[in-house]
Amino acid sequence: GESVGLHLPTLSVQEGDNSIINCAYSNSASDYFIWYKQESGKGPQFIIDIRSNMDKRQGQRVTVLLNKTVKHLSLQIAATQPGDSAVYFCAEMRDTGNQFYFGTGTSLTVIP
Amino acid sequence: EAGVAQSPRYKIIEKRQSVAFWCNPISGHATLYWYQQILGQGPKLLIQFQNNGVVDDSQLPKDRFSAERLKGVDSTLKIQPAKLEDSAVYLCASSNLLGTEAFFGQGTRLTVV
Incomplete structure (x- = not known):
């Protein structure tokens, strides 16, 4: 079946380094993607989104890249801080009904 | 701006009992979602409402789960009877009609024992 998945379940980075979290999706009809951050005991928090007519979108310290050719998107976090430690999910919205489908998530640990 | 409110925060019940969860979405958001998140997994969509109508409930186990959004604002999700495998975090989210920037509650x- 079609799914959204992540390449790596865990990622550890040194404080101050850049982090890259990857996500593969299989539904070529998906036209909108969101990255969420989920801290322990909390609901997913919106970080940044991107539409399929874009290749790149930048926010504060975060950049999302979308490669539609290989159905891959990534979240780049610049100068990673301890507060960035969390599980990161990519979610895709397919072209019917505005439903969001989530991958398994990547656990990011920032080492001080 | 107030976020998505959910209650209760925690619930422990015995299997075969019933339980209900409540969600109040962000004011003005027409679309409301219920997700189930099992430990270590991503959220799984259970049901989506647009105003008071169901858009998608294809993944809702209808033999035991039910949800309603009678006035197009608050929503309740019920499980009756609960099974051990229903232990999870139940997340409510809301978004505008375009579906962009879906915001989640806590x-x-x-826990079903």
Whole structure:
């Protein structure tokens, strides 16, 4: 079946380094993607989104890249801080009904 | 701006009992979602409402789960009877009609023993 998945379940980075979290999706009809951050005991928090007519979108310290050719998107976090430690999910919205489908998530640990 | 409110935060019940969760979405958001998040997994969509109508409930186990959004604002999700495998965090989210920037509540952590 079609799914959204992540390449790596865990990622550890040194404080101050850049982090890259990857996500593969299989539904070529998906036209909108969101990255969420989920801290322990909390609901997913919106970080940044991107539409399929874009290749790149930048926010504060975060950049999302979308490669539609290989159905891959990534979240780049610049100068990673301890507060960035969390599980990161990519979610895709397919072209019917505005439903969001989530991958398994990547656990990011920032080492001080 | 107030976020998505959910209650209760935690609930422990015995199997075969019933339980209900409540969600109040962001004011003005027409679309409301209920997700189930099992430990270590991503959220799984259970049901989506647009105003008071169901858009998608294809993944809702209808033999035991039910949800309603009678006035197009608040929503309740019920499980009756609960099974051990229903232990999870139940997340409510809301979004505008375009579906962009779906915002989540804190979730209700359900433990079935």
